[in-house]
Amino acid sequence: MTAHAPSRGDVAVLVPAAGLGTRLGPGAPKALRTLAGTPLLVHAARRLAAARSVGCLVVAAPPTDVTAVRDMLAEVATDLIVVAGGDTRQDSVARALAAVPAHFPIVLVHDAARALVPPALVERVAAAVRDGHDAVVPVLPVVDTIRTVDASEVALGTVDRSTLRAVQTPQGFRREVLAAAHEAAGEALTDDAGLAEALGVRVQCVPGDEAALKITRPFDLAIAELLLRP
Ligand SMILES: Nc1ccn([C@@H]2O[C@H](COP(=O)(O)OP(=O)(O)OP(=O)(O)O)[C@@H](O)[C@H]2O)c(=O)n1
Numbered sequence: 001m002t003a004h005a006p007s008r009g010d011v012a013v014l015v016p017a018a019g020l021g022t023r024l025g026p027g028a029p030k031a032l033r034t035l036a037g038t039p040l041l042v043h044a045a046r047r048l049a050a051a052r053s054v055g056c057l058v059v060a061a062p063p064t065d066v067t068a069v070r071d072m073l074a075e076v077a078t079d080l081i082v083v084a085g086g087d088t089r090q091d092s093v094a095r096a097l098a099a100v101p102a103h104f105p106i107v108l109v110h111d112a113a114r115a116l117v118p119p120a121l122v123e124r125v126a127a128a129v130r131d132g133h134d135a136v137v138p139v140l141p142v143v144d145t146i147r148t149v150d151a152s153e154v155a156l157g158t159v160d161r162s163t164l165r166a167v168q169t170p171q172g173f174r175r176e177v178l179a180a181a182h183e184a185a186g187e188a189l190t191d192d193a194g195l196a197e198a199l200g201v202r203v204q205c206v207p208g209d210e211a212a213l214k215i216t217r218p219f220d221l222a223i224a225e226l227l228l229r230p
Protein backbone atom coordinates (compact mmCIF):
# COMPACT_ATOMS: atom_id res chain seq x y z
CA MET A 1 0.00 0.00 0.00
CA THR A 2 1.23 3.52 -0.81
CA ALA A 3 0.22 6.67 1.05
CA HIS A 4 -1.40 9.23 -1.28
CA ALA A 5 -2.20 12.87 -0.55
CA PRO A 6 -5.94 13.65 -0.96
CA SER A 7 -6.42 14.58 -4.61
CA ARG A 8 -9.20 17.01 -5.31
CA GLY A 9 -12.13 15.58 -7.14
CA ASP A 10 -11.58 11.85 -7.73
CA VAL A 11 -14.52 10.87 -5.49
CA ALA A 12 -18.25 10.86 -6.24
CA VAL A 13 -20.51 10.61 -3.19
CA LEU A 14 -23.95 9.03 -3.45
CA VAL A 15 -26.35 10.47 -0.88
CA PRO A 16 -29.46 8.37 -0.27
CA ALA A 17 -31.98 10.93 1.02
CA ALA A 18 -35.34 9.51 -0.05
CA GLY A 19 -36.40 7.87 3.22
CA LEU A 20 -39.57 8.78 5.07
CA GLY A 21 -38.11 9.08 8.56
CA THR A 22 -40.84 6.96 10.14
CA ARG A 23 -38.83 6.43 13.33
CA LEU A 24 -38.37 10.19 13.71
CA GLY A 25 -42.15 10.62 13.81
CA PRO A 26 -44.69 12.33 11.52
CA GLY A 27 -43.50 15.09 9.21
CA ALA A 28 -41.68 15.73 5.96
CA PRO A 29 -39.23 13.15 4.53
CA LYS A 30 -36.38 12.97 7.07
CA ALA A 31 -33.65 14.50 4.90
CA LEU A 32 -35.77 17.64 4.51
CA ARG A 33 -36.48 18.08 8.22
CA THR A 34 -34.50 20.77 9.95
CA LEU A 35 -31.65 20.68 12.44
CA ALA A 36 -30.87 24.13 13.86
CA GLY A 37 -33.06 25.60 11.11
CA THR A 38 -31.33 23.88 8.18
CA PRO A 39 -32.45 20.65 6.40
CA LEU A 40 -30.47 17.54 7.38
CA LEU A 41 -29.57 17.04 3.72
CA VAL A 42 -28.02 20.52 3.47
CA HIS A 43 -25.91 19.87 6.60
CA ALA A 44 -24.70 16.59 5.12
CA ALA A 45 -24.01 18.01 1.64
CA ARG A 46 -22.02 20.95 3.02
CA ARG A 47 -19.77 18.62 5.01
CA LEU A 48 -19.29 16.20 2.13
CA ALA A 49 -18.45 19.03 -0.29
CA ALA A 50 -15.93 20.42 2.21
CA ALA A 51 -13.79 17.29 1.75
CA ARG A 52 -11.11 18.07 -0.88
CA SER A 53 -11.45 14.65 -2.53
CA VAL A 54 -15.12 15.09 -3.37
CA GLY A 55 -15.80 16.17 -6.95
CA CYS A 56 -19.47 15.31 -7.27
CA LEU A 57 -22.55 14.60 -5.16
CA VAL A 58 -25.36 12.43 -6.50
CA VAL A 59 -28.43 12.78 -4.28
CA ALA A 60 -31.36 10.35 -4.33
CA ALA A 61 -34.22 12.63 -3.30
CA PRO A 62 -37.80 11.87 -2.30
CA PRO A 63 -39.46 11.47 -5.74
CA THR A 64 -41.86 14.39 -5.21
CA ASP A 65 -39.07 16.72 -4.04
CA VAL A 66 -36.42 16.43 -6.77
CA THR A 67 -36.73 20.08 -7.86
CA ALA A 68 -36.88 21.38 -4.28
CA VAL A 69 -33.75 19.39 -3.40
CA ARG A 70 -31.91 20.70 -6.46
CA ASP A 71 -32.80 24.26 -5.42
CA MET A 72 -31.86 23.81 -1.76
CA LEU A 73 -28.45 22.37 -2.70
CA ALA A 74 -27.61 25.01 -5.32
CA GLU A 75 -25.36 26.70 -2.73
CA VAL A 76 -23.19 23.59 -2.30
CA ALA A 77 -19.79 24.14 -3.91
CA THR A 78 -19.37 20.96 -5.96
CA ASP A 79 -20.98 19.33 -9.00
CA LEU A 80 -24.47 18.15 -8.12
CA ILE A 81 -26.81 15.57 -9.65
CA VAL A 82 -30.25 14.89 -8.17
CA VAL A 83 -32.25 11.77 -9.05
CA ALA A 84 -35.53 10.37 -7.74
CA GLY A 85 -34.97 7.81 -4.97
CA GLY A 86 -36.57 4.38 -4.78
CA ASP A 87 -38.65 2.34 -2.35
CA THR A 88 -35.67 1.08 -0.32
CA ARG A 89 -32.31 2.56 0.61
CA GLN A 90 -30.64 0.00 -1.64
CA ASP A 91 -32.83 1.02 -4.58
CA SER A 92 -32.06 4.71 -3.94
CA VAL A 93 -28.31 3.97 -3.91
CA ALA A 94 -28.59 1.97 -7.15
CA ARG A 95 -30.41 4.85 -8.86
CA ALA A 96 -27.78 7.36 -7.72
CA LEU A 97 -24.95 5.04 -8.79
CA ALA A 98 -26.40 4.81 -12.29
CA ALA A 99 -26.09 8.62 -12.59
CA VAL A 100 -22.40 8.94 -11.60
CA PRO A 101 -20.32 10.46 -14.42
CA ALA A 102 -17.90 7.91 -15.95
CA HIS A 103 -14.62 9.53 -14.85
CA PHE A 104 -14.92 8.97 -11.05
CA PRO A 105 -12.82 5.95 -9.94
CA ILE A 106 -13.93 6.07 -6.28
CA VAL A 107 -17.53 6.13 -5.07
CA LEU A 108 -18.65 6.75 -1.48
CA VAL A 109 -22.16 6.17 -0.17
CA HIS A 110 -23.32 8.44 2.64
CA ASP A 111 -26.69 8.58 4.42
CA ALA A 112 -28.24 12.06 4.49
CA ALA A 113 -29.38 11.00 7.96
CA ARG A 114 -25.73 11.18 9.12
CA ALA A 115 -25.95 14.94 8.71
CA LEU A 116 -22.96 15.95 10.85
CA VAL A 117 -20.32 13.79 9.14
CA PRO A 118 -16.88 15.39 9.59
CA PRO A 119 -15.02 16.06 6.28
CA ALA A 120 -11.98 14.32 7.85
CA LEU A 121 -13.98 11.07 8.02
CA VAL A 122 -14.83 11.38 4.32
CA GLU A 123 -11.13 11.81 3.55
CA ARG A 124 -10.17 8.84 5.75
CA VAL A 125 -12.51 6.51 3.86
CA ALA A 126 -11.50 7.89 0.44
CA ALA A 127 -7.80 7.54 1.30
CA ALA A 128 -8.25 3.89 2.28
CA VAL A 129 -9.86 3.13 -1.09
CA ARG A 130 -7.13 5.10 -2.88
CA ASP A 131 -4.56 3.05 -0.97
CA GLY A 132 -5.87 -0.18 -2.48
CA HIS A 133 -8.88 -1.39 -0.50
CA ASP A 134 -11.86 -2.42 -2.63
CA ALA A 135 -14.44 -1.64 0.07
CA VAL A 136 -14.07 0.44 3.23
CA VAL A 137 -16.41 1.07 6.18
CA PRO A 138 -15.99 3.44 9.13
CA VAL A 139 -16.76 1.72 12.44
CA LEU A 140 -17.00 2.40 16.16
CA PRO A 141 -16.53 -0.11 18.98
CA VAL A 142 -19.71 -1.37 20.66
CA VAL A 143 -19.94 -0.02 24.21
CA ASP A 144 -22.98 -1.89 25.57
CA THR A 145 -23.23 -5.52 26.59
CA ILE A 146 -25.11 -7.28 23.77
CA ARG A 147 -27.45 -10.21 24.45
CA THR A 148 -29.37 -12.43 22.06
CA VAL A 149 -33.01 -13.11 23.00
CA ASP A 150 -35.78 -15.53 22.04
CA ALA A 151 -39.24 -14.57 20.73
CA SER A 152 -40.40 -13.89 24.33
CA GLU A 153 -37.47 -11.55 25.04
CA VAL A 154 -35.83 -14.13 27.31
CA ALA A 155 -32.08 -13.64 27.18
CA LEU A 156 -30.26 -16.50 25.49
CA GLY A 157 -26.69 -15.37 25.96
CA THR A 158 -24.12 -12.62 25.75
CA VAL A 159 -22.17 -11.91 22.59
CA ASP A 160 -18.41 -11.25 22.72
CA ARG A 161 -18.47 -7.52 21.99
CA SER A 162 -14.72 -7.29 21.46
CA THR A 163 -15.31 -8.57 17.92
CA LEU A 164 -18.33 -6.32 17.22
CA ARG A 165 -18.27 -2.95 15.44
CA ALA A 166 -21.08 -0.45 14.78
CA VAL A 167 -20.92 0.51 11.10
CA GLN A 168 -21.34 4.07 9.86
CA THR A 169 -21.21 5.87 6.52
CA PRO A 170 -19.61 7.08 4.30
CA GLN A 171 -18.74 3.65 2.96
CA GLY A 172 -16.16 3.74 0.18
CA PHE A 173 -15.63 1.54 -2.88
CA ARG A 174 -13.71 1.21 -6.06
CA ARG A 175 -16.40 2.17 -8.50
CA GLU A 176 -16.34 -1.20 -10.33
CA VAL A 177 -16.75 -3.06 -7.04
CA LEU A 178 -19.83 -1.10 -5.98
CA ALA A 179 -21.34 -1.45 -9.46
CA ALA A 180 -20.80 -5.24 -9.44
CA ALA A 181 -22.23 -5.49 -5.91
CA HIS A 182 -25.43 -3.69 -6.89
CA GLU A 183 -25.64 -5.60 -10.17
CA ALA A 184 -25.57 -8.89 -8.22
CA ALA A 185 -27.82 -7.68 -5.38
CA GLY A 186 -30.73 -9.83 -4.34
CA GLU A 187 -32.79 -9.20 -1.20
CA ALA A 188 -32.26 -5.69 0.23
CA LEU A 189 -29.46 -5.47 2.80
CA THR A 190 -28.95 -2.67 5.31
CA ASP A 191 -25.72 -1.36 3.78
CA ASP A 192 -23.61 -1.38 0.63
CA ALA A 193 -20.60 -3.11 2.16
CA GLY A 194 -22.91 -6.06 2.84
CA LEU A 195 -23.62 -6.30 -0.88
CA ALA A 196 -19.91 -6.25 -1.67
CA GLU A 197 -19.24 -8.89 0.99
CA ALA A 198 -21.90 -11.12 -0.57
CA LEU A 199 -19.72 -11.09 -3.71
CA GLY A 200 -16.67 -12.18 -1.69
CA VAL A 201 -15.09 -8.72 -1.52
CA ARG A 202 -12.90 -8.07 1.57
CA VAL A 203 -14.26 -5.09 3.52
CA GLN A 204 -11.69 -2.99 5.40
CA CYS A 205 -12.75 -1.17 8.59
CA VAL A 206 -11.33 2.26 9.49
CA PRO A 207 -12.10 4.36 12.60
CA GLY A 208 -15.48 6.09 12.46
CA ASP A 209 -16.54 9.26 14.27
CA GLU A 210 -19.27 9.79 16.88
CA ALA A 211 -20.32 12.99 15.10
CA ALA A 212 -21.45 10.86 12.15
CA LEU A 213 -24.32 9.44 14.23
CA LYS A 214 -27.39 8.41 12.25
CA ILE A 215 -30.31 10.67 13.09
CA THR A 216 -33.00 8.02 13.41
CA ARG A 217 -35.15 8.84 16.47
CA PRO A 218 -36.09 12.15 18.15
CA PHE A 219 -33.35 11.59 20.76
CA ASP A 220 -30.71 11.56 17.99
CA LEU A 221 -32.01 14.87 16.65
CA ALA A 222 -31.72 16.36 20.16
CA ILE A 223 -28.10 15.13 20.39
CA ALA A 224 -27.30 16.62 16.99
CA GLU A 225 -28.80 19.97 18.07
CA LEU A 226 -26.53 19.89 21.14
CA LEU A 227 -23.48 19.12 18.99
CA LEU A 228 -24.18 22.25 16.91
CA ARG A 229 -24.44 24.57 19.93
CA PRO A 230 -21.68 27.18 19.99
N1 LIG B 1 -36.29 4.39 0.23
C1 LIG B 1 -35.26 4.95 0.88
C2 LIG B 1 -35.07 4.71 2.28
C3 LIG B 1 -33.99 5.34 2.91
N2 LIG B 1 -33.17 6.17 2.21
C4 LIG B 1 -32.09 6.90 2.87
O1 LIG B 1 -31.20 5.99 3.49
C5 LIG B 1 -30.60 6.63 4.63
C6 LIG B 1 -30.65 5.69 5.84
O2 LIG B 1 -31.98 5.35 6.09
P1 LIG B 1 -32.76 5.64 7.46
O3 LIG B 1 -31.93 6.44 8.37
O4 LIG B 1 -33.34 4.35 7.93
O5 LIG B 1 -33.90 6.62 6.95
P2 LIG B 1 -35.43 6.36 6.74
O6 LIG B 1 -35.68 5.17 5.86
O7 LIG B 1 -35.94 7.67 6.28
O8 LIG B 1 -35.91 6.08 8.25
P3 LIG B 1 -37.14 5.21 8.77
O9 LIG B 1 -36.72 3.77 8.60
O10 LIG B 1 -37.28 5.63 10.18
O11 LIG B 1 -38.35 5.56 7.92
C7 LIG B 1 -31.37 7.92 4.88
O12 LIG B 1 -30.55 9.01 4.53
C8 LIG B 1 -32.58 7.80 4.00
O13 LIG B 1 -33.06 9.03 3.48
C9 LIG B 1 -33.39 6.36 0.84
O14 LIG B 1 -32.65 7.11 0.20
N3 LIG B 1 -34.43 5.74 0.20
Ligand SMILES: C[C@](O)(CO)[C@H](O)COP(=O)(O)O
Nearest residue numbers: 089111167168169190191214
Ligand atom coordinates in the same frame (compact mmCIF):
# COMPACT_ATOMS: atom_id res chain seq x y z
C1 LIG C 1 -25.96 2.23 6.15
C2 LIG C 1 -26.12 2.32 7.65
O1 LIG C 1 -26.18 3.66 8.05
C3 LIG C 1 -24.90 1.70 8.31
O2 LIG C 1 -25.07 1.68 9.69
C4 LIG C 1 -27.37 1.62 8.13
O3 LIG C 1 -27.29 0.24 7.85
C5 LIG C 1 -28.66 2.18 7.55
O4 LIG C 1 -29.74 1.48 8.16
P1 LIG C 1 -31.22 2.03 8.13
O5 LIG C 1 -32.06 1.03 8.84
O6 LIG C 1 -31.58 2.18 6.66
O7 LIG C 1 -31.20 3.34 8.84
